[in-house]
Amino acid sequence: MANFHVPGYVGKILRIDLTQKRTGVEDLDEAILRKWVGGVGLAAKYLYEEVPPGVEWNDPGNKLIWTTGPLAGSGVYGAATFNVSAKGPMTNLAGSSQANGYFGAYLKFSGFDGLIFEGAASDWVYLVIKDGKAELRDAGHLVGKDVWQVEDQLRKELGVREKEVSVYAIGPAGENKVFYATIVGDRGHVVAHNGMGAVMGAKKLKAVVAYRGPRNFAIHDPEALKVKNNELFEFAKNFGVIYKWGSGGGFSTLYAQGALPVKNYTTNIYPEHEKMNGQYLRTHFKIRPVPCYQCRIAHVKEVTVTEGPYTGFVGEEPEYELMAAWGPQIGNTDLGAVVMLTREVDKLGMDCNEGSWVIGWAMECYEKGVFTKKDTEGLELTWGNVEAVKELLNRIARRQGNFGNLLADGVMRASQKVGGPAADWAIYAAKGSAPRSHDHRGATRWYELFDTCLTNTSTIEATWGGIHPKLVDLEEPTDHFSPEQVSSFNAKYNGIRLFDDCVGTCRFAAPHPKLVLECFNAVTGWQWSLQDAFTLGRRIVNLLRVFNFRHGLRVEDERPSKRYGSIPVDGPAQGKNIMEKWSWMVENYYRLMGWDPQTGKPLPETLESLGLAEIIKDLK
Amino acid sequence: MRVQVELWLWLSDQLEPDFEKLSPMRCAKEMEAEEGTTVLDLLDRLATKYPLIAEKLFDRENKKLRPNLSAIVTKEEMVLSPFNLEKDPLPPGCKITVMPVYVGG
Numbered sequence: 001m002a003n004f005h006v007p008g009y010v011g012k013i014l015r016i017d018l019t020q021k022r023t024g025v026e027d028l029d030e031a032i033l034r035k036w037v038g039g040v041g042l043a044a045k046y047l048y049e050e051v052p053p054g055v056e057w058n059d060p061g062n063k064l065i066w067t068t069g070p071l072a073g074s075g076v077y078g079a080a081t082f083n084v085s086a087k088g089p090m091t092n093l094a095g096s097s098q099a100n101g102y103f104g105a106y107l108k109f110s111g112f113d114g115l116i117f118e119g120a121a122s123d124w125v126y127l128v129i130k131d132g133k134a135e136l137r138d139a140g141h142l143v144g145k146d147v148w149q150v151e152d153q154l155r156k157e158l159g160v161r162e163k164e165v166s167v168y169a170i171g172p173a174g175e176n177k178v179f180y181a182t183i184v185g186d187r188g189h190v191v192a193h194n195g196m197g198a199v200m201g202a203k204k205l206k207a208v209v210a211y212r213g214p215r216n217f218a219i220h221d222p223e224a225l226k227v228k229n230n231e232l233f234e235f236a237k238n239f240g241v242i243y244k245w246g247s248g249g250g251f252s253t254l255y256a257q258g259a260l261p262v263k264n265y266t267t268n269i270y271p272e273h274e275k276m277n278g279q280y281l282r283t284h285f286k287i288r289p290v291p292c293y294q295c296r297i298a299h300v301k302e303v304t305v306t307e308g309p310y311t312g313f314v315g316e317e318p319e320y321e322l323m324a325a326w327g328p329q330i331g332n333t334d335l336g337a338v339v340m341l342t343r344e345v346d347k348l349g350m351d352c353n354e355g356s357w358v359i360g361w362a363m364e365c366y367e368k369g370v371f372t373k374k375d376t377e378g379l380e381l382t383w384g385n386v387e388a389v390k391e392l393l394n395r396i397a398r399r400q401g402n403f404g405n406l407l408a409d410g411v412m413r414a415s416q417k418v419g420g421p422a423a424d425w426a427i428y429a430a431k432g433s434a435p436r437s438h439d440h441r442g443a444t445r446w447y448e449l450f451d452t453c454l455t456n457t458s459t460i461e462a463t464w465g466g467i468h469p470k471l472v473d474l475e476e477p478t479d480h481f482s483p484e485q486v487s488s489f490n491a492k493y494n495g496i497r498l499f500d501d502c503v504g505t506c507r508f509a510a511p512h513p514k515l516v517l518e519c520f521n522a523v524t525g526w527q528w529s530l531q532d533a534f535t536l537g538r539r540i541v542n543l544l545r546v547f548n549f550r551h552g553l554r555v556e557d558e559r560p561s562k563r564y565g566s567i568p569v570d571g572p573a574q575g576k577n578i579m580e581k582w583s584w585m586v587e588n589y590y591r592l593m594g595w596d597p598q599t600g601k602p603l604p605e606t607l608e609s610l611g612l613a614e615i616i617k618d619l620k
Numbered sequence: 621m622r623v624q625v626e627l628w629l630w631l632s633d634q635l636e637p638d639f640e641k642l643s644p645m646r647c648a649k650e651m652e653a654e655e656g657t658t659v660l661d662l663l664d665r666l667a668t669k670y671p672l673i674a675e676k677l678f679d680r681e682n683k684k685l686r687p688n689l690s691a692i693v694t695k696e697e698m699v700l701s702p703f704n705l706e707k708d709p710l711p712p713g714c715k716i717t718v719m720p721v722y723v724g725g
Contacts, residue, residue, distance in 0.1 A: 238687050238688070239687070239688070240688055240720075240721050240722070241688060241720045241721065241722075245720070249720055250720060250721070250722035252628055252645070252719060252720075253628075253690065253719045253720055253721065253722040254722055256628065256692060256717050256719055257692060257699060257722075258699065274643055274644075274645045274646070279630060279645070279720075280645075442699075443692065443699040443701060444722070478702040478703075478704060479701050479702035480699075480701045480702075481701050482701075482702070571697070572692075572694060572697060572698055572699040573698070573699060574697075574698055575698070
């Protein structure tokens with residue numbers, strides 16, 4: 001049972017020296033937890049302190065930090081989220097990414113609030129944690145296996161049933177250090193952003209296994225938690241489309257707003273959206289719930305395709321981003337094929353967002369004659385050729401051939417290597433981060449385009465599509481194409497989503513920030529205000545911004561690529577131009593964030609107000 | 621003035637033939653509206669006439685869209701923004717599309 005005096009926490013960090021194949025346990029202190037809470041906050045602290053400038057993403061000196069927060073495993077429905085941070089290959093700056101499933105809860109049940117991997121192993125290894133103990137084991141026999149095979153193999157070897165352990169692993173993409181390699185676990189949950197799987201591959205760490213166990217930490221006010229948890233569930237059930245239709249339930253809405261990515265942003269016309277959305281999938285395909293840990297929202301499903309060429313194919317239900325990535329972005333109109341490609345990209349361990357930007361770009365290059373069949377090494381990369389996409393994903397994951405290897409570093413680097421007009425067709429943020437699978441030039445998505453370009457964590461951090469500000473007492477913007485409103489809103493909204501990413505909850509199962517905060521207070525007993533939650537988030541954003549400046553961030557790279565920031569040629573957002581006042585938007589945002597409007601560096605008074613006075617000297 | 625209402629809510633079969641069935645998901649209706657009519661005024665009118673719309677789409681008591689729904693106004697296929705659903709008068713020839721709200725990614 002609970003040994004640590006701070007409710008919500010086990011109070012231990014496991015440090016794993018992969019070079020020496022040694023592990024050690026460190027105690028956490030309450031002051032650190034109150035300052036950084038957990039998840040992305042705690043990881044940011046360690047990343048800042050332990051990865052100095054000059055360490056590159058694939059150096060043994062880079063740290064791979066897995067952390068969860070006080071709500072994970074607390075009984076809050078679906079609270080098993082964990083965060084992975086490191087310096088990531090896409091940006092060679094800070095990266096943070098979260099995944100759900102079971103791991104966040106099992107990490108704590110195994111005795112730890114976080115894991116810090118350092119160094120690099122000489123041979124492939126995997127880590128097993130159980131009852132406060134840790135063991136590195138040989139993973140030579142797992143090399144080359146996809147993540148589903150690894151899960152099956154490890155459960156068999158360990159002699160455990162499906163839910164007895166949580167397994168997260170890298171697939172061939174991580175082993176081959178594909179820049180957008182992911183870490184995948186619990187049958188299809190993904191740590192997706194900024195190539196955390198490639199960092200794991202650089203360290204020759206194939207998998208991590210955490211055991212289920214009894215709750216081993218205290219809860220301050222179990223009765224209050226029960227009440228607030230139920231309120232959160234009732235709210236989540238009636239909020240948006242997730243409960244009934246999954247995240248794909250918003251697919252057609254995005255189409256109506258001109259926010260669906262179609263054929264690499266060359267058009268916004270995709271009438272087939274009606275047979276490519278969550279409502280269609282759940283009323284036509286066979287569905288089986290496969291919920292995350294203690295989740296009543298249970299939006300994660302297994303799906304059996306019932307029509308089209310992939311009839312009978314069983315896979316995970318594609319989330320919205322996967323539907324967009326493997327549907328309109330590559331010119332595919334068959335939902336069954338999306339299920340097939342979702343399984344493929346997940347098992348190889350690659351990010352669907354960057355994967356589809358790079359393949360969509362390659363398809364446009366093929367259409368326009370920049371790439372021939374000789375260049376693609378025999379692949380006919382016509383729009384919608386899903387079997388060619390499947391083959392290409394496999395070649396990329398293994399860096400097979402010149403073409404697979406070219407695309408394995410992501411679309412920014414591939415397009416720069418190819419050069420010529422094709423360099424202008426690639427969709428990316430100039431720092432290297434991959435946008436999520438929307439057309440961010442559409443209505444209500446400018447917030448996210450702006451956020452993606454200015455992110456300090458390498459994923460969206462300020463917005464949730466710029467919607468639902470009333471949940472945190474902010475005014476709803478009235479003009480989604482206003483440079484003033486978009487840039488100001490992102491600054492005002494900044495912080496609360498980082499709080500979410502600290503506490504260990506899922507944004508779909510727990511979408512109301514104030515109720516999450518009340519659950520947090522019930523678990524920890526800290527009685528934080530909404531302002532405290534915002535301040536924590538801003539502290540993390542500022543810490544990582546200083547980290548990024550120290551590691552080479554250039555403010556001139558806080559912009560979209562030419563195509564990403566282009567003007568839509570048709571559809572509902574036709575003619576809208578986010579770049580018209582881009583510099584003004586950036587300066588306005590910097591100013592509102594308390595950063596120098598020219599250099600983008602946090603002002604000393606900003607850092608001081610966030611409890612970061614000690615790092616002011618690092619910016620000089 | 622004439623305006624069009626399009627529902628992307630899988631109500632086509634129930635609202636036919638008063639609404640034109642464009643697909644199982646989409647149905648549409650041309651309407652006459654007085655100058656100064658807002659989106660909420662128009663939906664209130666529809667909800668008065670069609671109990672199904674009152675049940676699924678528009679809360680007449682509180683004069684607002686039911687949870688999980690959003691509306692956009694387009695003219696000549698382009699989104700109008702800024703556009704306040706409660707206050708802004710509809711322009712002639714516009715289309716109001718009601719659909720599920722989008723949450724998350």
